[in-house]
Amino acid sequence: MDLDDYRVRGAGKAKLSEYKPDDNGGLERAEAEAELPDLLRRMQDLQQCLYAEKKRSLLLVLQGRDASGKDGTIKHVAGGFNPLGTHVMAFKAPNELERAHDFLWRIHHHVPPAGHVAIFNRSHYEDILVPTVEKLQPKHVIEPRYDHIRRFEELLHDSGTCVLKFFLHISKDEQRERLQERLDSPEKRWKFDPHDLNARAAWDEFTAVYQQIFVRTSTEDAPWHIIPADRKWFRNWLVARIIIRALERMDLQYPASPPGLEGMKIV
């Protein structure tokens, strides 16, 4: 299995129909679940070196339809990070002050400083998705946002931030089951939002905008990954593997000892 199979490169690979939501990468569930704790330990070791080095940072962007597993990915994968140096930000509909600024203003505030990991649960991509599907803003307002986002992510990359973007790809059937489960379970009902049904009804419209987003904003330096998400165990395993590979490629280094400390004895 090649991790790059899940990375969007070029328009040809930007169609969601090219990816199976129930793909398991040829893995067995037991195998993936048994490996996950080791992957998370490896991830935390790499994060510690990122934190110690304090020169670069990691930004994970999670997008996906309702019930696609964004919260679950945060709990089971991002939960492997040391919370010291990890910041999760869930972006909701912008408030009045946020709407009074450009759409990247509130996003910029939460990007990770050197040494840190930030995870965006939804992101600036909602500012393309929602206004397009719900026709809340005219085309001449939405259209330039693709370029603004590409340049913004380039700024982050140039400043030492590794940007990884994940689309959690579930099937319409799986979404129905998960939403139904939220309704039927007293401990999950608080997650159910009747508004989600509107988004479900606009399934194909969202697909079309996501594909636009993949074509126009998946770059070498801030790639999109399409994560098959019908099987939670494969989703977790794959996201962890992609994060680890990216951190390994950063060639992180513990800082050299400051001069004069060699052989020092504490009294």
Add this chain to the structure above:
Amino acid sequence: MDLDDYRVRGAGKAKLSEYKPDDNGGLERAEAEAELPDLLRRMQDLQQCLYAEKKRSLLLVLQGRDASGKDGTIKHVAGGFNPLGTHVMAFKAPNELERAHDFLWRIHHHVPPAGHVAIFNRSHYEDILVPTVEKLQPKHVIEPRYDHIRRFEELLHDSGTCVLKFFLHISKDEQRERLQERLDSPEKRWKFDPHDLNARAAWDEFTAVYQQIFVRTSTEDAPWHIIPADRKWFRNWLVARIIIRALERMDLQYPASPPGLEGMKIV
């Protein structure tokens, strides 16, 4: 063992010499380590209900001398929380803008919103500790801060935030060993700050200020706990137990189902 033995109530219990840094609460290491995963799961379940209820929040304040285990407590105990809804803030020496405001301005910004957990790695208490020991500010500036802090924490409590404060209590010998280990290990050397040796030299001065802090700011609603911290496994176990008890006492509730959702079928 009574968890309240570690809570500061009244001036008589505010002397550090009353607490043994190597206390193990009568527990065996193997026993405590075997129990920790269950405690963390319980902690995460309670946190999920806090998050779902979205009415109250939890603030953990970690203080302690260098190498007393603040980072370790965050990694091993706070690491049990779901990162969605958890925010760790490490307060360093205030920067120019922060110094241009009152000392609680930067702190207030990071208190947990409803449903969330915040962990302060150092805190507003540093604004009493450092200026007192290093004589950076006159008494008439430092002295009122005790009252300001008490009223500030009362505001948080009245607004639904459960405030728990922990002092990680290590012995001077244990600190020497840990600082030496930082110096001698290439993977830990980045944590060593020669400035820590000044604080070590002022050990007794810090003890005196901490005791003042305990006497004057340990209240029923924002109590200080003195955590024996020479044994990391007991420190982790005890902090987790105290957090769980506090969350249990909040009597958290999953929100009731909104009307009209009963028996609904998703199509």
